[in-house]
Amino acid sequence: MTPSPKTPNTMDVVNKNLAKRYRKEKMFRFYGIASISFGLLCLLFLFTDIIGKGHSAFFQTYVKLPVVMSADALGITDVNDPHQIAGGNYQGVLKQALRERFPEVTDRRGKRALYGIVSNGAGYELRALVENNPDILNTSLDVWVLADDDIDTYVKSRSSREGAYTGRFTEQQISWIESLIESGNVEERFNTTFFTAGDSREPEQAGIxxxxxxxxxxxxxxxxxxxxxxxxxxxxxxxxxxxxxxxxxxxxxxxxxxxxxxxxxxxxxxxxxxxxxxxxxxxxxxxxxxxxxxxxxxxxxxxxxxxxxxxxxxxxxxxxxxxxxxxxxxxxxxxxxxxxxxxxxxxxxxxxxxxxxxxxxxxxxxxxxxxxxxxxxxxxxxxxxxxxxxxxxxxxxxxxxxxxxxxxxxxxxxxxxxxxxxxxxxxxxx
CATH class of the missing domain: 1.10.3720.10 (MetI-like)
Known part of the structure; x- marks a missing residue:
């Protein structure tokens, strides 16, 4: 006579079901932790990318030039006339300073490339200096002026692992920049323009x-x-x-x-x-x-x-x-x-x-x-x-x-x- 199968114990059934439920709870908990970790990882990656690209914008490259603030060159005959001071040829004075710094540049194309070292808005900085202190007219002084955005990008990327960003630079332009850097005439400062200026077509002059x-x-x-x-x-x-x-x-x-x-x-x-x-x-x-x-x-x-x-x-x-x-x-x-x-x-x-x-x-x-x-x-x-x-x-x-x-x-x-x-x-x- 064949013996009847043994009836499972109630406690064995309960323990088996409990073990199965605990395994599912652990898996559910694992999925939740994995989802949260993945979200935090994506958020960390996003913040790292944004901060890595944006932190350098809080600093701006400046170039030091010995500028002769000649009243004749600026076209100012009356220092008490605010219209003459506002309309002075400040950009021309900066170009003269660049030509004197690099006298070997004589051709028109080279001069145009040389003038691109400083920002188009650098003349406004000179105008602000004259407006605040007209006594600097007909004197020579070292002035830190805003560098062009390409120069700024090149200087900031010199220490990166990818190497310096040369962009549209020629070998001659790079030699000028390196010459200014080696002589201590280039430095990075906190970019106050970013917080004090409005929008601009020129990146170095743009602010928020x-x-x-x-x-x-x-x-x-x-x-x-x-x-x-x-x-x-x-x-x-x-x-x-x-x-x-x-x-x-x-x-x-x-x-x-x-x-x-x-x-x-x-x-x-x-x-x-x-x-x-x-x-x-x-x-x-x-x-x-x-x-x-x-x-x-x-x-x-x-x-x-x-x-x-x-x-x-x-x-x-x-x-x-x-x-x-x-x-x-x-x-x-x-x-x-x-x-x-x-x-x-x-x-x-x-x-x-x-x-x-x-x-x-x-x-x-x-x-x-x-x-x-x-x-x-x-x-x-x-x-x-x-x-x-x-x-x-x-x-x-x-x-x-x-x-x-x-x-x-x-x-x-x-x-x-x-x-x-x-x-x-x-x-x-x-």
């Missing part, structure tokens, strides 16, 4: 101040409009509006608008503010209107969540001692919900700071040299400035593009850190 001021004015308009409107809408929907199909329709549309691509808001701003109201293009006022439309859903959603987090007992206690509905909201609900509202507003502003597409649609992609002084002056913003520089053919704009990205990322990190700090500092747990 105009874009930063444009971003500042645009964000001020956005904050002044989106925060009070968003908070008011959240208060109405949470405290006053009745729950019906109409309010449900509004809530659904607010949530949907938070997921709409930002370029749609740019098209809306182009159709309404520029085409219908005929407002001028490329001004922070219109940019602020467009970004207000984009950030309102984020602020409304975060403000509603903050209001919902206030315990009902706060409202009931205030009403129990005779407070009106408005007093309950203004004196109790809003102060307690303000940390969450501020956090949402800062995150919305950080989102607006990094936006490019909606501002391109309203013309803030224009080439703006002058630094704006108000919300109605033509300007651009930092993300658009990065977009313009990334499309420039000059090699020196590569490092300035990366440096501008570093500045933008710095602002975004600070704004998000401020949001986290406000939440931790002002948050109350119930």
């Amino acid at each position: 101040r105009g874009a930063m001021m444009g971003s500042l004015f645009t964000l001020l308009v956005t904050l002044a409009l989106s925060f009070p409107i968003g908070v008011a809408a959240a208060v109405y929907l949470e405290e006053y509006a009745k729950k019906n199909k109409f309010t449900d329709f509004i809530e659904v549309n607010i949530n949907n608008l938070a997921a709409v691509p930002s370029i749609i808001f740019g098209l809306l701003g182009l159709a309404i503010f520029i085409n219908f109201f005929e407002m001028p293009r490329s001004i922070p006022l219109v940019g602020g209107f467009v970004l207000t439309l984009m950030t309102l859903p984020t602020i409304i959603i975060s403000s509603r969540a903050a209001i919902k987090a206030v315990p009902p007992s706060i409202r009931e206690a205030a009403m129990g001692i005779g407070a009106s509905k408005m007093q309950v909201i203004l004196h109790h609900v809003l102060p307690l919900a303000m940390p969450g509202m501020l956090t949402g507003a800062i995150i919305g502003m950080a989102q607006a700071l990094g936006e490019t597409a909606p501002l391109l649609m309203i013309g803030m992609v224009a080439f703006i040299v002058d630094v704006p002084s108000g919300i109605t002056d033509p300007s651009t913003v930092l993300p658009v400035q990065i977009f313009l520089w990334a499309d420039s053919p000059e090699r020196a704009f590569v490092e300035r593009t990366s440096a501008a990205i570093m500045v933008l990322l710095g602002f975004l990190v600070v704004m998000n850190a401020l949001a986290v700090w406000l939440r931790k500092r002002l948050e109350r747990r119930w």
